[in-house]
Amino acid sequence: MTPDEEALNRQPIMEMEISSLSLGGSPRLAGGDPVHLEAMVAAQGELPPIVVHRPTMRVIDGSHRIQAALRRGETTIAGRFFDGSDDEAFVMSVWLNVSHGLPLALADRKRAAERIAVSHPQWSDRRVAAVTGISPSTVADIRRRVAGTSAPEASRIGQDGRVRPLDCSAGRLLAGRLMAENPALSLRQVAKAAAISPETARDVRNRLLSGAELVPNRRPRDAAPVGVKGGRDRRPLNLIRSGDRPEPVPDHAVVINRLMSDPALRYTDTGRNLLRLLSLHTRWAKEWEAIVDNLPPHCADAVADLARQFADLWADFASRVGPEERMAS
Structure with missing residues (x-):
């Protein structure tokens, strides 16, 4: 669940006096971008409506547009009002600046996640990540080190609005x-x-x-596993889920190479399609990390949703072809 941008877009557009607006509280730590501003000044036509927090008259989204309008010699600008608390206004500001327009820098998104983790401690890591455009694991790291968020919660609210126990x-x-x-x-x-x-x-x-224990033994949160530097695991991604079973998971590439040599798969269209899909998951972690680090923030939510849907498809596939399903059929 992300901020309700659709409800915001239903608000009427009105002309606002620029002199009545405040530009403080922007999530951009370094201020505006001169290149982006010059592009907006030179652009033809009317600027898109800005968003203003009605109780404080603070600009939530549109600081560059305000400056561009002033450069054009205009005294008014089209905008919509947002009604809500200061914390809700900040969340909306971050979401709007991450999802479109000039994206927030990574440092801005991390600082925003820090503030949201404090103001919305009941939100899950994934929900904060969806708003700020960073990974859930980064949000978890931020949550652990930010003062005021160390008290344990019994549950958190996920992206879908459902409350789940920790x-x-x-x-x-x-x-x-x-x-x-x-x-x-x-x-x-x-x-x-x-x-x-x-x-x-x-x-x-x-x-x-x-026959394993239903509740897995968890590693202490502060303990870093072997191969972890700086809190991030740099080993190849373990994309074959073991279910935390005690037996070791075979190397992915070895298993896939063995499957590729199987004539029953190599010489059928269905088998070749399956091998191509499986081969995609033999990439090393640095390639996946590069994708995570360079994914445009405005695409992050859609890509994350697709990844979860594809994960569900693979999980359903595994349950249908697994040994227990074969025995049942």
Whole structure:
């Protein structure tokens, strides 16, 4: 769930006196961009409407447009009002500046995430990340080091507006009991009843089948795993989910090379298509990190949603071709 830009766009556009507006409180730490300003001054036609926080008359989105209008000798500018608290106005300002126009610099987005983590401690890392255009893991790092956000919360509000507990232990145990008592229940039914995600429900099912503990032992949050520098894991991405099972996960490239030598896959159209899809996931972590670091902020939300949808498709694929499904059929 992101700020309601559609509701904002339904607000009427009106002419505002520039002299009545305040330009303070921008999320841009370094101020305006001269090149972008010159481009707007030289542009023909009317400037898009700005957004103003009605209670304070502070410009939420449109500082460059204000300066461009003044350079043109104009005293009024078209704009919409935003009604809400100062914190809500800041969130809207960040969202608008990340999603379109001149993107915020990475330092600006990190500082914005820091402020939002303090003002909205109940928001999940993914929800803060969706607003600020940075990764959820970066938000988690920021949340841990920002003063005032260290107190543990029982739950957080996700992007979809649903409240989810941070500690899923009780939900995992309930899910395990439900699956044992009624094996015909689907993962989504179990997840809904136990207030956990379908992916967590799938992990619980895998643990039941393997005889592992339903609640995994967690590494302390401050402890860095082997291969981690500066809080970021630089090992190749582990894109094959092991479900935290005790047995080691085989090297991805080795497994895929073995599959590529299988005639049953190599010499059929379906098999070749599958091998091409699997080969995409043998990239090293630095390539994935480069994509994360260079993804345009205004595309981040759409790409993240697509990634989650594709992850669900792969998870469903795994559940349908897995050994337990084969045995059931």
